Amino acid sequence: xxxxxxxxxxxxxxxxxxxxxxxxxxxxxxxxxxxxxxxxxxxxxxxxxxxxxxxxxxxxxxxxxxxxxxxxxxxxxxxxxxxxxxxxxxxxxxxxxxxxxxxxxxxxxxxxxxxxxxxxxxxxxxxxxxxxxxxxxxxxxxxxxxxxxxxxxxxxxxxxxxxxxxxxxxxxxxxxxxxxxxxxxxxxxxxxxxxxxxxxxxxxxxxxxxxxxxxxxxx
Numbered sequence: 001x002x003x004x005x006x007x008x009x010x011x012x013x014x015x016x017x018x019x020x021x022x023x024x025x026x027x028x029x030x031x032x033x034x035x036x037x038x039x040x041x042x043x044x045x046x047x048x049x050x051x052x053x054x055x056x057x058x059x060x061x062x063x064x065x066x067x068x069x070x071x072x073x074x075x076x077x078x079x080x081x082x083x084x085x086x087x088x089x090x091x092x093x094x095x096x097x098x099x100x101x102x103x104x105x106x107x108x109x110x111x112x113x114x115x116x117x118x119x120x121x122x123x124x125x126x127x128x129x130x131x132x133x134x135x136x137x138x139x140x141x142x143x144x145x146x147x148x149x150x151x152x153x154x155x156x157x158x159x160x161x162x163x164x165x166x167x168x169x170x171x172x173x174x175x176x177x178x179x180x181x182x183x184x185x186x187x188x189x190x191x192x193x194x195x196x197x198x199x200x201x202x203x204x205x206x207x208x209x210x211x212x213x214x215x216x217x218x219x
Contacts, residue, residue, distance in 0.1 A: 097123025
């Protein structure tokens with residue numbers, strides 16, 4: 001494998017792991033949506049997938065987990081499912097792609113280079129799927145926040161939810177997961193199935209064997 005393909009593989013795996021950690025952070029953070037009111041300027045509210053928090057300007061923060069899974073809105077349920085699916089698919093992609101790396105000493109015998117290429121491609125595809133699964137709930141929650149913020153039926157004095165830090169972290173993580181998958185797939189397109197010197201040695205051995213058989217027949 002040439003240097004360009006190895007560099008793409010290493011870069012893809014580094015971006016892959018960093019993007020997965022970013023998606024994990026997005027899932028855990030409670031700052032999906034934030035809201036502050038004019039009546040209580042010293043307090044703000046944060047909405048996450050697993051809990052809601054009240055933040056005070058003096059530095060205090062109190063969080064409370066949701067009482068019941070059945071009592072959640074369909075939006076939060078969908079976001080939970082998709083983010084957990086994104087993390088699961090992303091971790092599976094990492095575990096599949098690691099044995100396919102050229103620098104990892106595995107699957108190198110009996111046509112193993114084709115197997116390593118296949119594992120790398122599968123890991124890259126799973127990374128892109130994980131990125132899409134991460135972007136969907138983040139973008140959907142942002143879409144709902146925009147619709148409710150600009151709803152003319154709601155009076156201006158009523159506080160509205162705004163974008164939290166978790167949404168931006170989720171956009172970055174989903175985009176990087178797709179980029180990591182593309183890098184892994186591109187590294188396979190830039191590499192050969194099997195190094196050329198090994199093929200040449202195989203042909204030399206075959207030609208030597210044929211010549212030896214001819215000499216044996218003459219004898």
